Amino acid sequence: MSALTLNDIGFEDRIFNTGSSKSSNHLAELIKLSLNHYEEPVSLQRKSRSLASLQDFFNEHSTENWDGYGALPLSNDALADCKEFLKNIPADVSFPDLIPEPSGGIGFQWKKSKDWVFIVSFKGNNILSYAGIFGAGNKNHGQHIFRNSIPKIILENIKRIIV
Structure with missing residues (x-):
């Protein structure tokens, strides 16, 4: 089982990926891209x-x-x-x-x-x-x-x- 969690600490440290599969890493990358896009004016x-x-x-x-x-x-x-x-x-x-x-x-x-x-x-x-x-x-x-x-x-x- 893998989990992704978000927090309000720092921009780069918002995602904690406890999974190790390719899918989990890919999902974490997509979420980071989404957060970058969301925060960009x-x-x-x-x-x-x-x-x-x-x-x-x-x-x-x-x-x-x-x-x-x-x-x-x-x-x-x-x-x-x-x-x-x-x-x-x-x-x-x-x-x-x-x-x-x-x-x-x-x-x-x-x-x-x-x-x-x-x-x-x-x-x-x-x-x-x-x-x-x-x-x-x-x-x-x-x-x-x-x-x-x-x-x-x-x-x-x-x-x-x-x-």
Whole structure:
């Protein structure tokens, strides 16, 4: 007979597995994973899922000619910039649509309608290029250096779309 018990001592010491079978050890591992997930803030869970989605997207477009028209593979440096951007994005900002760029860059798009769109483009050179349409005749575009924090103008433009 084996038993698993939970207590309120420390995070890692919550599970006492008195069993020795593979099933008992597997069950103890599943419970530890569940506790980790349960205690992780929702905002971190969302960021983890976003980063995983970004990695899957990158893998799908990381070969030459991924579009059938001679596109370059997505750049590892662009991926690194994208990951850093997502790690720094505030919790109240939704995950963007991902756009592969034929030049090897990655685009993030937030879209409310065809006349309300904002895109940030990552080339892997620590420079964010952006462009937005905010209703008829209202456009905004530019470039900013990206080093560990998202420029204020980019966050303001994203929030214009997602509110």
